[in-house]
């Protein structure tokens with residue numbers, strides 16, 4: 001008998017003497033895992049369109065709007081319900097029609113086990129390319145359901161520290177100085193302001209804010225600048241004005257110019273429109289210094305978690321962002337926020353008809369709760385029993 005086997009035998013023998021059981025009983029191998037028996041073995045997906053009403057007209061370098069179409073989802077299984085959401089700002093190319101068409105093709109009844117998240121996400125990807133918001137609506141509902149079945153929120157299941165959530169910024173769209181000052185006043189509870197630039201009044205926007213607030217600012221140009229020398233001049237000027245980072249300063253196709261700007265900029269350059277899924281991430285190294293992950297761009301919580309962990313391994317900073325969304329998708333994204341250096345999760349605060357309650361912002365910081373799944377409750381019942 002070899003030494004290692006002898007020691008194992010001795011320890012089993014000692015255990016048997018204490019417990020009074022035979023060695024064979026103690027050495028019995030662990031039983032094979034069998035699927036858990038549940039009352040119902042069918043997942044049922046339902047979805048309904050909903051129109052989010054914005055408190056203010058929202059103006060970016062590329063568009064302006066007062067509403068955002070979303071599709072709300074629900075997956076029911078074993079008496080539990082998971083909720084999800086697809087938010088579809090028009091510039092991303094999804095709509096009620098595309099989401100409804102995609103979700104009509106999703107058949108979750110073929111999966112007997114909702115814990116098979118990897119398989120279910122791969123199945124969604126195989127139905128049709130694109131449709132990331134529609135895919136996210138199923139992915140989020142599935143995560144909410146699984147968390148409820150386990151009885152834990154996702155930040156716990158991922159092993160993340162709720163004490164490490166970042167401050168969230170409050171977005172101020174491009175507007176007249178009077179409206180900008182009013183929005184800065186509205187943003188009183190927030191520690192960081194996010195400012196949209198790129199319509200030609202860049203310095204005026206920042207100077208207006210600086211006339212009433214000295215809070216840190218982050219800047220999102222939404223691809224609005226076309227000249228790298230102007231972009232660098234602005235980056236230096238913004239640094240002097242206590243701006244933390246510069247998001248998507250130039251069109252995503254100007255890769256060499258952006259890489260040059262990143263190399264020379266005194267503040268981090270963040271990829272947003274340039275980055276959709278995890279496939280886009282590896283080529284970002286050396287071009288940008290940070291990425292903005294949004295559930296609606298990448299297809300949901302499963303993909304977002306993988307992107308956040310990979311980006312950190314690549315030495316990049318991580319921002320978790322959002323579209324105009326209810327507290328459903330915002331709370332889903334917030335589960336990941338302890339992995340992020342910055343958060344821009346104010347989409348639910350910009351609307352007047354939120355139908356869920358979820359994460360809150362306390363002293364400017366994302367505050368997670370211990371509710372299972374994505375941590376939400378229904379404020380308005382959207383799905384009939």
Ligand code: MG
Pocket residue numbers: 220222247248272273292
């Ligand atoms: Mg952006």
